[in-house]
Amino acid sequence: MSEPKPLSATELRRRCDSASLPFESTLELEPLDGPLGQERAVEAARLAVAMRRPGYNLFVLGPSGFGKHAFVRQILDEAASSRDVPPDVCYVFDFSATARPRALLIPAGRGRELSSDMDKLVEDLRAAIPAAFESDDFRAKLARIEDDLRARPEKVFHEVEEQAKQAGIAMIRLPSGVGFAPVKNGEVLAPDEFEKLPEAERKILEKTVSGLQAALQAGLRELPRWGKQAREKVRELNREVTRYAVDQLVDDVSQRYADLPKVTAYLEAVRADVVDNVDAFRRDEDKSPLGELTGGKRPFQRYSVNLIVDHSAATGAPVIYDDRPAIDSLLGRIEHRAELGALVSDFTLIKGGSLHRASGGYLMLDLKQLLIHPHAWEALKRALFAKEIRIESLGQMLGFSAGATLDPEPVPLDLKVVVIGDRYLFHLLAEVDADIGELFQVVADFDDRIERTSDNDLAYARLVTTVALRDGLRPLGRDAVARVLEQSARTTGDSRKLSTRVRDLANLLHESEHYASERRSDWITAADVERAVAARTRRQDRLRERLHEQILRDTLLIDTSGQKVGQVNGLSVLEFGGFAFGMPTRITATARVGDGKVVDIEREVELGGALHSKGVLILSSYFAARYTRHIPLSLSASLVFEQSYAGVEGDSASLAELCALISALSGAPVKQSIAMTGSVNQHGVVQAIGGVNEKIEGFFDICRARGLTGEQGVIIPKSNVPHLMLRPDVVAACEAQKFAVYPVESVDDAVWVLTGLPAGEAGEDGDFPEDTVNARVLEQLIEFAVIGESFGKLVKVGGDGDDEPETQDPHESN
Numbered sequence: 001m002s003e004p005k006p007l008s009a010t011e012l013r014r015r016c017d018s019a020s021l022p023f024e025s026t027l028e029l030e031p032l033d034g035p036l037g038q039e040r041a042v043e044a045a046r047l048a049v050a051m052r053r054p055g056y057n058l059f060v061l062g063p064s065g066f067g068k069h070a071f072v073r074q075i076l077d078e079a080a081s082s083r084d085v086p087p088d089v090c091y092v093f094d095f096s097a098t099a100r101p102r103a104l105l106i107p108a109g110r111g112r113e114l115s116s117d118m119d120k121l122v123e124d125l126r127a128a129i130p131a132a133f134e135s136d137d138f139r140a141k142l143a144r145i146e147d148d149l150r151a152r153p154e155k156v157f158h159e160v161e162e163q164a165k166q167a168g169i170a171m172i173r174l175p176s177g178v179g180f181a182p183v184k185n186g187e188v189l190a191p192d193e194f195e196k197l198p199e200a201e202r203k204i205l206e207k208t209v210s211g212l213q214a215a216l217q218a219g220l221r222e223l224p225r226w227g228k229q230a231r232e233k234v235r236e237l238n239r240e241v242t243r244y245a246v247d248q249l250v251d252d253v254s255q256r257y258a259d260l261p262k263v264t265a266y267l268e269a270v271r272a273d274v275v276d277n278v279d280a281f282r283r284d285e286d287k288s289p290l291g292e293l294t295g296g297k298r299p300f301q302r303y304s305v306n307l308i309v310d311h312s313a314a315t316g317a318p319v320i321y322d323d324r325p326a327i328d329s330l331l332g333r334i335e336h337r338a339e340l341g342a343l344v345s346d347f348t349l350i351k352g353g354s355l356h357r358a359s360g361g362y363l364m365l366d367l368k369q370l371l372i373h374p375h376a377w378e379a380l381k382r383a384l385f386a387k388e389i390r391i392e393s394l395g396q397m398l399g400f401s402a403g404a405t406l407d408p409e410p411v412p413l414d415l416k417v418v419v420i421g422d423r424y425l426f427h428l429l430a431e432v433d434a435d436i437g438e439l440f441q442v443v444a445d446f447d448d449r450i451e452r453t454s455d456n457d458l459a460y461a462r463l464v465t466t467v468a469l470r471d472g473l474r475p476l477g478r479d480a481v482a483r484v485l486e487q488s489a490r491t492t493g494d495s496r497k498l499s500t501r502v503r504d505l506a507n508l509l510h511e512s513e514h515y516a517s518e519r520r521s522d523w524i525t526a527a528d529v530e531r532a533v534a535a536r537t538r539r540q541d542r543l544r545e546r547l548h549e550q551i552l553r554d555t556l557l558i559d560t561s562g563q564k565v566g567q568v569n570g571l572s573v574l575e576f577g578g579f580a581f582g583m584p585t586r587i588t589a590t591a592r593v594g595d596g597k598v599v600d601i602e603r604e605v606e607l608g609g610a611l612h613s614k615g616v617l618i619l620s621s622y623f624a625a626r627y628t629r630h631i632p633l634s635l636s637a638s639l640v641f642e643q644s645y646a647g648v649e650g651d652s653a654s655l656a657e658l659c660a661l662i663s664a665l666s667g668a669p670v671k672q673s674i675a676m677t678g679s680v681n682q683h684g685v686v687q688a689i690g691g692v693n694e695k696i697e698g699f700f701d702i703c704r705a706r707g708l709t710g711e712q713g714v715i716i717p718k719s720n721v722p723h724l725m726l727r728p729d730v731v732a733a734c735e736a737q738k739f740a741v742y743p744v745e746s747v748d749d750a751v752w753v754l755t756g757l758p759a760g761e762a763g764e765d766g767d768f769p770e771d772t773v774n775a776r777v778l779e780q781l782i783e784f785a786v787i788g789e790s791f792g793k794l795v796k797v798g799g800d801g802d803d804e805p806e807t808q809d810p811h812e813s814n
Helices: 039-050 068-081 110-133 136-166 191-196 199-220 223-256 261-276 289-294 327-331 354-358 367-372 376-386 394-398 423-432 454-470 478-492 502-518 526-540 542-552 610-626 654-666 692-706 718-723 728-735 747-755 773-800
Strands: 058-061 088-092 102-106 169-174 177-184 306-309 319-322 337-339 342-344 362-366 416-421 442-445 449-451 497-499 567-576 579-593 597-600 635-641 674-676 713-717 740-744
Touching (some): 039 058, 039 068, 058 068, 068 319, 068 416, 088 110, 102 110, 136 199, 136 223, 177 199, 223 261, 306 354, 319 354, 327 376, 354 362, 362 367, 367 423, 454 478, 454 502, 478 497, 478 502, 478 526, 502 526, 542 567, 542 579, 542 692, 567 654, 579 654, 579 773, 635 654, 654 747, 654 773, 692 713, 713 718, 740 747
Parallel strands (some): 058 416, 362 416, 567 674, 674 713, 713 740
Antiparallel strands (some): 088 102, 088 306, 169 177, 337 342, 449 497
16 A cells, blocks of 8 residues: 555646637627436426327426526427417306306407407497487377377277267366266256155165276276286387397307307307386486496496407417416416405406416416415316316305305316426425325426536537526637636536536626626726626625634634644535535544543534434444454444534544544644545445535635645545536635645555554564554554453452442553
């Protein structure tokens, strides 16, 4: 085993040679046609769009900022352009069920025509019907009915009067009614003269008068029936006149919709209702007190057409994006208006939802927005399962709605739903809702990175061109594109990858554009990009500066020179508001005789997370397997992150903790000019960790502030070398041999770099070479085992007597 060597400058940062790019500027490049590196997602999306079977709705997954919405919109627009325009959707009054408005689906563009035709029809009826009732023919017919009604009572009076004359009785019409009186010699007898008549004659006259009164009453008893007959004749006359005025107007409209049976059926219902309610057209509603309060149009609104979806301007299937998918936004709503102190509603106040507008096409929704609006997800599922849109409020869905309300006829639903969200929410929803698999059978998962190859470098350059052209930015020279490529790789934390996060790229280009405009340059250069990257870091690093300041003032204790036993500089990553930076942390270890337990103080005080605790437990297994296969592990050790006041999570410090413990056991001092990161397994193999670039740069910044000596550096897992995309200033310092990055594969490699002493490999007998760190560790553990065994014997012997054993120093017992 040889001593690990530091990495060369070329291994610390994979540069993009601008000379290798086959263009001078982005002006020479064609924009990218589709999303970068998303072939899998594109295939899935195109499958979902092409499938016409139920359940093939689409979930698009991935973090925000990757252009998912634009990608989905592009695919849907392409598919929608080749599909037929769906019908318009109207609601009309149902004359047979006033609380249940009827839905009409009419070919695109004809819904607006029908609405306009009905408005014109009402206007024409309001003019034609009063005119018809003002005609001479109507007046003459009405007069005949009235004359006939008046003639019938007169005929009765005349007949009774003739009977009275023949009987010598006069019929006298008085203001209060009709009276009868005897006549003698052509004159009506006065009451006193009537009393002078013989009694027999009086009785005859009284009987005659009674008969005449009965005859008159019998004739007049028919008056109500005659009135009813007259009114019926008037109504029939009104209907006849109305039909004469209405039929031609309605027929003209019906002929234009002869190919739509539901519309013609509706027009027939309108015809019948107008005839039955002709009085509304004969009155001047606009000038009535109620008409003034309600706008004068309420009686005629029943003949209006409420066009809730108008596709008159469409050239293909609709593509709708609903950014607020609440229940009323999805399903539609029924509005109310205040009228005479009460809230009222009618079918003209029905408003369509995004499902209505998207039916026959495609609907885009955000998963997060869908879930934060109460019951919106359930409403969407119910509509998809039922294949119809039923307009309901949240209160109606929950059974809280009181009182009568409209119940519009459901509208058939036929559409493709695309829900866009992040993976966490999708998988969480899939765990609790089994309906996802039935309704959303296709998932398009966006990849956040692609391989960094020469072909992909060129494709990424075309993406840069696409964003620049889309946003009207200056062209980029190839040196600027090369710097953007390097920054993209740094964003992924892997020199072999490129980020597909379009939003981050656009932000970087816009900020670079700003600095290019300050220079009044026609091009964006690498210097502009570098300045934008530095400025972004500057805006976000206030907290990092404060923590570095605490270290440089020795408030937070971090040594960058000298040597210490049992003390190692570990490295961690802090992230606030999307800005991550590395920080060194002092890790110390102590060792003594014990029962083989390694105490993690962070865990004991509940500051250590599960992964961190797992890493510490691995240390005990490593010591037992490496050093004490044939002797008991009589070790008690303590590990602590000094000046750590927050939780510790992750196992990336387990290598540093192990090295600190090895130093404490062997007495080999550790170079404080070296920091380290990495996890370790039970066999001492060093494993990769995250945030390697930030960790190296965090320790480098502290060392540079105190002065680079050429002895400072960082130990990292060798498996993290491909992830290195260090800042140019760090690379320059390493190239000048003022700083170093050491890749290690095992604990022994790390110990050699930290102590300057070989760790030593065990021979066939299990012993390590003399004057090696591992030999010292083994020697110390053997000593602990002997001491532990001797102490155990003393305790056992003392325990056999009746008296308590005297306390002795275990060293003296040897």
